[in-house]
Amino acid sequence: MSATATPRRDRALWVQCACTALVALGAAYASYRHGREFALRFGADKATAAIWPLIVDGILTTATVELWKTSHGRRAGGRWAAWLSFVFGIVLSLCANVAAAPELSVFAVAVAACPPLALLLAVELLNRALKRHRAETANETSTEPTETGETGDETGSVVRLAVVPDEARPSAEPTAEQRMWAYYVTERAKGRTPTGAELDRIAGTNNYGRRLLRRWRHQGRIIDSGRAERRLPELASAAGVSP
Incomplete structure (x- = not known):
């Protein structure tokens, strides 16, 4: 009115x-x-x-x-x-x-x-x-509070967001696959091949390690023993661990 x-x-x-x-x-x-x-x-x-x-x-x-x-x-x-x-x-x-x-x-x-x-x-x-x-x-x-609330929202104070530098931001946690791959490379550097159950135990997953092993073989990331020995330094540097 x-x-x-x-x-x-x-x-x-x-x-x-x-x-x-x-x-x-x-x-x-x-x-x-x-x-x-x-x-x-x-x-x-x-x-x-x-x-x-x-x-x-x-x-x-x-x-x-x-x-x-x-x-x-x-x-x-x-x-x-x-x-x-x-x-x-x-x-x-x-x-x-x-x-x-x-x-x-x-x-x-x-x-x-x-x-x-x-x-x-x-x-x-x-x-x-x-x-x-x-x-x-x-x-x-009854209609006055609604109109007052809308006006208050429109004229409210502007919130300014502070810019956080990249060095101060927390680093993202590695995924389960990344942890499994780092563990796989580390164990291969020690001369043994981990199983899928070990990978699941490291990452806290269930039946995911076996699927990752099959995928890595299909992608060519897991090779035979002779070629693996020659590529250990390369795999270790890619995973961020020392051979």
């Missing part, structure tokens, strides 16, 4: 809150007058008739505040009690307003019943707007 959409959304919410407050004030004024007349008509004295509309409006106010609290994620389990209190207060106010109508005609009843019904609809619409605002705010909050 763009940055310009958030102020517009906040302004719309404030306008809706102000309109709901105006509806509540108008409904409270009309309900107080009609409720006082309703209580006087049905047996209440003047003092009780003056208090009775305040009791009904107090129930409505308390239920409305509780509904707004639950819409902000507080005690979702008590929402049904808040709605029960709110509907009960609306029904009492509706009865008092309808009974205060000068005549039982459709338009007179509509005018008398308008304040409590308008308050009921205004509170429900504001409740939905508060829910929507809370959900959108939560979505924006």
Whole structure:
């Protein structure tokens, strides 16, 4: 969501809150007058008739505040009690307003019943707007860490790698074949021919020495005894050992 959409959304919410407050004030004024007349008509004295509309409006106010609290994620389990209190207060106010109508005609009843019904609809619409605002705010909050993390990665410090000279680098370990060949040349210089099992024991392999012996014979690296004696110095220098 763009940055310009958030102020517009906040302004719309404030306008809706102000309109709901105006509806509540108008409904409270009309309900107080009609409720006082309703209580006087049905047996209440003047003092009780003056208090009775305040009791009904107090129930409505308390239920409305509780509904707004639950819409902000507080005690979702008590929402049904808040709605029960709110509907009960609306029904009492509706009865008092309808009974205060000068005549039982459709338009007179509509005018008398308008304040409590308008308050009921205004509170429900504001409740939905508060829910929507809370959900959108939560979505924006959840996306901010991701954007911040991407920016931090892009502007992070550059890691410089030091150049290590070739002399300081550790030499690579000889392979199993190289160790076997060095051992083979050394033993041939001593006048004996090692077997494949000996080569496996030197390099720590299994049945690899025999395959290497066959390969060396095929490549011509292993020759007959006479020619081997003549090439011992050459083979020893190639393997890096002294004959």
